[in-house]
Amino acid sequence: MSEEILINVTPRETRVGVIENGMLQEVYVERASRRGYVGNIYKGRVQRVMPGMQAVFVDIGLERAAFLHAADILRPPLPEDAEPPPGGAHAMAIGELVQEGQEIIVQVVKDPIGSKGARLSTHLSIPSRYLVLLPHSRTLGVSARIEDEAERARLKEVMAALVGEDPLGYIVRTNAEGQSAEALAFDVTYLGKVWRVVQENIARARVGERVYEELSLPLRCLRDLLNEDIEKVRVDSHETFDKALKFVRKFMPSLADRIELYEGERPIFDLYGAEDEIQRALTKQVPLKSGGYLIIDQTEAMTTIDVNTGGYVGSRNLEETVYRTNLEAAQAAARQLRLRNLGGIIIIDFIDMTDEEHRRQVLRTLEKGLARDHAKTTVYPMSPLGLVEMTRKRTTESLERQLCEPCPACGGRGTVKTAETVTYEIFREITRAVRQFSAQALLVLASPKVVGRILEEESAAVAELEEFIAKSIRFQAEEHYAQEQFDVVLL
Structure with a gap:
């Protein structure tokens, strides 16, 4: 490749x-x-403790307060003779871990997305080429993506020799596979220098200041x-x-x-x-070579991918046509998730297949397509309805959310009211205005399309309305008005 x-x-x-x-x-x-803020380390201050959510809001100098959950807070080490609390250290209440007004060193693990603030952790980590430094841990781990047991054992042995009595923890990254002890030693030295600088920055930083970028x-x-x-x-x-x-x-x-x-x-x-690929990644429809297509809908709660055969009719039978379309769709969906940087909960609606082996092959194709994805993905078995539920770790906004904004005409709905619907809303508003306020006449400002429809197709209705309210109504087209926008002015 x-x-x-x-x-x-x-x-x-x-x-x-x-x-x-x-x-x-x-x-x-x-x-x-x-x-983006992911990976940055800040000196923050706890603003609000929310026991009901087992979380706190932290001021780190960003526009919105950031969110820190109890599960992401480093537990203080227990004294040697102390008994762990019932349920273990993780059962400690948020109020026992942090207090309002407390200064705290935190790292951004998820950028602000939509209306949500950044997600934080006090489990700090600083990556280099081959390693990730864990300054508050004695862990010595190896990436799960390195599957060769002999290589895992070699890397652990090399790291154990390099680290010695060093009180810092390390995770060996996938990139380290096959690397020499010298290359790993270089990274250990580099990370040690970085951490010393971060500690110096922490000592002199004020609340809201970044101590590592x-x-x-x-x-x-x-x-x-x-x-x-x-x-x-x-x-x-x-x-x-x-x-x-x-x-x-x-x-x-x-x-x-x-x-x-x-x-x-x-x-x-x-x-x-x-x-051109970036432009296509901002559209909902993804054509498949066979003639089928995907429809990708990104919502606040989840992303859905619908598979359709489109113009593909196959050459054998319906089951074979569906199977071929789903195989191609599985490969295309895996690529689109990476290209569009879609995260969170994802539902893929494959076309129904009766053959159990076909269902297994489509799922396997999807998993194979996701194998090269750098984001962590989890795929669940196909449901009886042909739905595949999966999750993809989201740390930054999707490509669409980074490059686009909600349409000012429809407010992000994807549809606008028809000219007919807006016409009848105007008629109702005229009736309401006349009942509430006194006026000699009325002026209606609306989009050209709506005004055109009123003056042509609804002229009889306008005459009836003028007779009903006993006032004249004048209509004026405004080029800059969106289709749903109108104003009723009392003269």
Whole structure:
């Protein structure tokens, strides 16, 4: 599988695209006006303790107070001779862990999404290329994605020798598979230096100040995504190219030759049709090669994906047609989840299949498609109705929520009232206004389409209404009015 990373930099926006086999699979966007907060560490102050929710709101200097649940709060170590509380340390009430007004060091684990504030944790973690530092833990773990038992044992042995009596904990990342003891030792030293700087920042920081900032998007993607499978990293900015090259030479010198300055005439995201793919990822319908299609609906509660055969009629029988469509849909759905960065609860409505083996194969295809996803996914068995429930870890807003806003005409509903409906609302409003206030005549301001309908198809109704209220009504079309917008003015 050929893989490339494209980095597009403009003065106020940076975009990173991950290309696999010539197709855009993931896209990350970071804007100067709205940089993400995930990974940043702050000195905060507890604003409100909510025992009923076992949580607190914390002021960390952002627009909205951030949310910290009891499960994400580091438990104080028990004295050696003390008995653990009934139910274990995790059973401690929120009021025993933190108090209102208390200063607290927290890390953002989920960006503010919609109307919700950022999600916090006091279990701090600082990632490097191959390791994650856990400053408040003595854990020494290895990523579950490294499945080879011999390699897991080797990595644990290397880390145990490097760490020795170090009171800090570490998790070995998937990227560390096959890496030498020297490479891991470099990361241990680097993380030790970073943690010392963070401690110094904590000591002098005021409430609401950031004490550790996650890397910028290009460097973060290089740290997390660059490996032997990536053939090239193309960067279209001299300044970002220099920073990327310096970063890679320091942390992954063997891959430095993969970083390339892109100076082509075509915009970098026009390569492999990445720009077109982003535009298509903002639409609800996803066409399948067979003629079928997916309909993707993102709501506050969950995301639903509906599979339809469309124009695909197959060549054998109905069951075979449905099976082929569902197989293609499973691959397409897995890709769209990554591309659109959809998270939370996801329901995929496959077309009903009677063959149990077909159902198993479709589920297996979906799981295989999700195997390369960097976000944690959990897929549950297919229900009798052909529904697959799954979850995908969400830490940032989806691509649509980052790039779009609710339509001002429909308020995000996706539909607007018809001109006929608005016409009858205007008639009701005229009747209401005349009963409440005295007026010689009335002026109605509305969109051209609504006014046109009233003057043509509803002219008889207007005459009846004028006779009923004993007042004249004048209609005026306003070009800038949305279809549902109108004003009744008393003259």
